Amino acid sequence: MKVLVINAGSSSLKYQLYDMTDESVLAKGLVERIGMDSSILTHKPTGKEEVTEVSDILEHTTAIRKVLEKLVDKEHGVLASIEEIDAVGHRVVHGGEAFKGSALITGEAKSEIRRLFDLAPLHNPACMMGIQAAEANLPNVPQTVVFDTAFHQTMPEKAYLYAIPKVLYKKHKVRRYGFHGTSHEYVSKTAAEFLERKIEDLKIITCHIGNGASLTAVMDGVSVDTSMGMTPLEGLIMGTRSGDLDPAIVPFVMNKEELTINEVNSMLNKHSGLLAISGSSSDMRDITDGMAEGEPNATLAFEMYEYRLRKYIGSYAAAMNGVDVIVFTAGVGENSAIVREKVCENLTYLGVEIDKELNKIRSGDPRRISTPNSKVEVLVVPTNEELVIARDTLRIVQEMK
Numbered sequence: 001m002k003v004l005v006i007n008a009g010s011s012s013l014k015y016q017l018y019d020m021t022d023e024s025v026l027a028k029g030l031v032e033r034i035g036m037d038s039s040i041l042t043h044k045p046t047g048k049e050e051v052t053e054v055s056d057i058l059e060h061t062t063a064i065r066k067v068l069e070k071l072v073d074k075e076h077g078v079l080a081s082i083e084e085i086d087a088v089g090h091r092v093v094h095g096g097e098a099f100k101g102s103a104l105i106t107g108e109a110k111s112e113i114r115r116l117f118d119l120a121p122l123h124n125p126a127c128m129m130g131i132q133a134a135e136a137n138l139p140n141v142p143q144t145v146v147f148d149t150a151f152h153q154t155m156p157e158k159a160y161l162y163a164i165p166k167v168l169y170k171k172h173k174v175r176r177y178g179f180h181g182t183s184h185e186y187v188s189k190t191a192a193e194f195l196e197r198k199i200e201d202l203k204i205i206t207c208h209i210g211n212g213a214s215l216t217a218v219m220d221g222v223s224v225d226t227s228m229g230m231t232p233l234e235g236l237i238m239g240t241r242s243g244d245l246d247p248a249i250v251p252f253v254m255n256k257e258e259l260t261i262n263e264v265n266s267m268l269n270k271h272s273g274l275l276a277i278s279g280s281s282s283d284m285r286d287i288t289d290g291m292a293e294g295e296p297n298a299t300l301a302f303e304m305y306e307y308r309l310r311k312y313i314g315s316y317a318a319a320m321n322g323v324d325v326i327v328f329t330a331g332v333g334e335n336s337a338i339v340r341e342k343v344c345e346n347l348t349y350l351g352v353e354i355d356k357e358l359n360k361i362r363s364g365d366p367r368r369i370s371t372p373n374s375k376v377e378v379l380v381v382p383t384n385e386e387l388v389i390a391r392d393t394l395r396i397v398q399e400m401k
């Protein structure tokens with residue numbers, strides 16, 4: 001069975017084609033700058049050379065058509081025919097309270113995802129474009145949706161409600177949903193397997209720190225709290241997102257700077273975070289390079305990022321009355337030894353002790369970076385959101401039969 005996984009953003013579309021007989025990746029790639037001139041398609045067939053193609057791709061339907069052409073291309077393809085694709089799995093960022101797990105795409109599911117546009121205006125419309133584009137190109141193939149929010153539906157009320165008038169929850173579903181759920185679930189399970197422990201016996205803090213970043217407290221194998229909120233803006237300092245701030249800043253700045261709702265949203269989501277503090281980049285590689293060169297704004301950006309992350313780890317240890325395992329994952333968590341080192345350096349009060357040499361080793365496998373004496377296991381576990389989507393898709397399609 002072959003499953004195509006699609007992760008659609010507003011101007012990009014990532015894809016991976018899996019052969020689920022052995023969970024191998026046959027090809028993967030990315031279309032960037034959709035809707036702009038000079039869109040870029042990068043296609044990487046496993047075992048063959050990567051190809052890059054620049055053309056004007058005006059919308060997602062054309063983007064998927066181009067991807068499908070590449071998948072069956074004589075030179076760069078990995079399939080004899082498009083008919084070989086048995087199912088398509090889509091990442092959808094916001095599933096609200098309606099979706100507690102992955103689902104087959106039906107008319108009703110699509111209506112529900114549309115109803116959630118209000119709660120995730122930056123994410124869900126793009127996901128819907130991906131779904132419609134895939135349906136247009138592969139009309140007879142079953143399609144599924146896998147939600148970032150689903151894993152967090154186990155949070156208790158005390159963690160997901162905000163201390164604002166309850167009518168706002170009743171009328172508009174204003175509450176914490178949390179995101180990156182496929183990643184938090186995958187790395188917490190993988191961590192327990194790696195340690196050869198039952199996940200039910202562990203208190204785990206998973207740190208998914210990529211471009212978007214969130215932390216989750218996992219107890220008894222389920223999410224009990226997470227740092228992102230009603231939208232993926234709350235919590236940690238991210239590449240271009242502010243994370244937590246005093247909510248009174250929003251009306252204050254809107255008033256002083258005469259900003260519209262869209263403009264203030266854009267400021268907090270796209271022009272804040274590491275980018276705003278450093279004044280130069282949202283990428284942790286540039287921030288740590290700048291810090292190494294003694295650049296003061298890059299140094300401040302790093303310090304603020306690390307400080308916020310460490311405070312959240314402390315608060316989740318408090319939430320669970322302890323922590324057995326801390327897991328680092330995603331772009332920064334998997335690759336930045338200095339972020340891991342600096343965070344852990346200040347967690348000695350929890351009994352955290354990392355081995356600086358182990359921490360520097362680069363590898364694509366789950367690995368331990370704590371010392372044998374450490375009271376908390378500290379692990380680096382590469383995430384694989386696409387594999388979770390492919391597995392869920394396979395399960396749902398098999399259940400249909």
Ligand SMILES: Nc1ncnc2c1ncn2[C@@H]1O[C@H](COP(=O)(O)OP(=O)(O)O)[C@@H](O)[C@H]1O
Pocket residue numbers: 209210211212239282283284285330331332335336
């Ligand atoms: N070698 C590296 N060292 C430090 N940070 C890195 C490295 N590689 C990637 N990153 C960070 O990871 C981010 C991308 O993370 P990723 O999880 O791939 O994000 P997303 O899936 O949200 O696009 C980059 O913006 C950068 O900050």
Ligand SMILES: CC(=O)OP(=O)(O)O
Pocket residue numbers: 093148179180210211212213232
């Ligand atoms: C939900 C979210 O923040 O996603 P990403 O990390 O892909 O931006």
Ligand SMILES: [Mg+2]
Pocket residue numbers: 210211212
């Ligand atoms: Mg991501």
